[in-house]
Amino acid sequence: MRELAVLGTASQVPTRHRNHNGYLLRFDDEVILFDPGEGTQRQMLLAGLAVSPITRICITHFHGDHSLGLPGVLQRISLDKVPHPVTVHYPAQGQEYYDRLRHATSYWDNAEIVAAPVSGASFTAGRITALPLWHSLPTYGYRLTEPDGRRMVPGLLAAHGISGPAVGELQRAGRLGDVTLDQVSTARPGQSFAFVMDTGLCDNVYALAEGVDLLVIESTFLDEDAGMARMVGHLTARQAAAVARESRVRVLVLTHFSQRYQDASRYLREARLEFDGEIVLAEDLMRIPFPARTATG
Structure with missing residues (x-):
């Protein structure tokens, strides 16, 4: 089964209806948790999801809304005595933050957690590739690519x-x-997924998004605050949609919404100015099926 479960869609400040970040991707034998923000463990419970299938955790950067849920998730993995190794990817320059979160409190460490820090201009582990983005601290975006088959x-x-x-x-x-x-x-081109959070526009945003079937991308700001977005290293909904258009994305998922805007439909309206493909305005606990294969992919 290939499906994205959305656990949280807020940015720095959660709201009554939007938890901090969290996204669980099921991609055949890969079950990857991206950016577990505060409250992720409870959101998984509400979504009817267990930690036991998780094979990887990918953290884009060490801001709290993207990583403060890591201790709870790791402790639950240990409590449930998950039998397989769980690999955690994170920016190597944030090693001190990972170490603090890894053992934030005392607990019986009954699981094999494999630290796999990401560094350099490009990092690859199996089907996962990570590329550096442009933000206020070291940040990486992730891409999962299925090999071509028959x-x-x-x-x-x-x-x-x-x-x-x-x-x-x-x-x-x-x-x-x-x-x-x-x-x-007959040839069967592989499918792909990209996860882009907390970044201003840069070449690697496009590289990660190029031709993917499903793109999850931050759209913190609206166009009226494009100057602020640029200053703090974030995207607007219109910029995210333009990336999707130029990169030939099949399904665009907008998320990481600022609490300053009360009407979320404005994100969709602005994105429509740039991208006429399928757009999903992410909501907490939403399930997004991976798009079916086309005749060529």
Whole structure:
């Protein structure tokens, strides 16, 4: 199953209706928690989500609305004795903050938590890539990319008399007798996801977003406050939508909303000026299905 569960959509100050950040992505065997802000553990409970499937936690930067929920989540992982390793990615320059959050209080440490700090101009771990962004402290955006594959065509398999376990053997070996994988399948480009928080416009925003199926991106400010957004290293909804348009994004998810605006629909109206594709205005506890594959992807 591929799905994004939205746990919180506020920016620095939570509101009665918006918790601090938190996003749980299910992508087949990867279950990734992004930016667990304060209250994430309770939001997961309200959403009917357990910590036990989590395989990775990705932190973009160490501002409280993106990381203060980490201690509770890690302690719950330990309490539930999650049997598999859980890898935590975070900016290496924030190591002192990670160390404090990792053991913020006393508890029985019954899980394998693997620290995997991110550094440099580009960082890759499996299908995850991280690129530095432009903010007031070291910040990274993340991208998950599925490798290209092949889609088996039943009619072509039948025409070559291939069925049952032989199909799996053909997929693994690439050939079965005189029949090659290309003869009974079509290309299936991989899908992709990008997570961009707390940044002003920079080249890596576009690099992360390029051609993704689902882009989750901060849109803290409205256009009327573009000067303030630029000064503090944030995006407006219109800028986020322009990124989606220029990067050929399929589904755009706007989030990280400032409490200064009472009417959230204004974000959507401004984004529509730049992007005519599918836009989701994120709400707490919303589930967003990963877009279905197209004929080419």
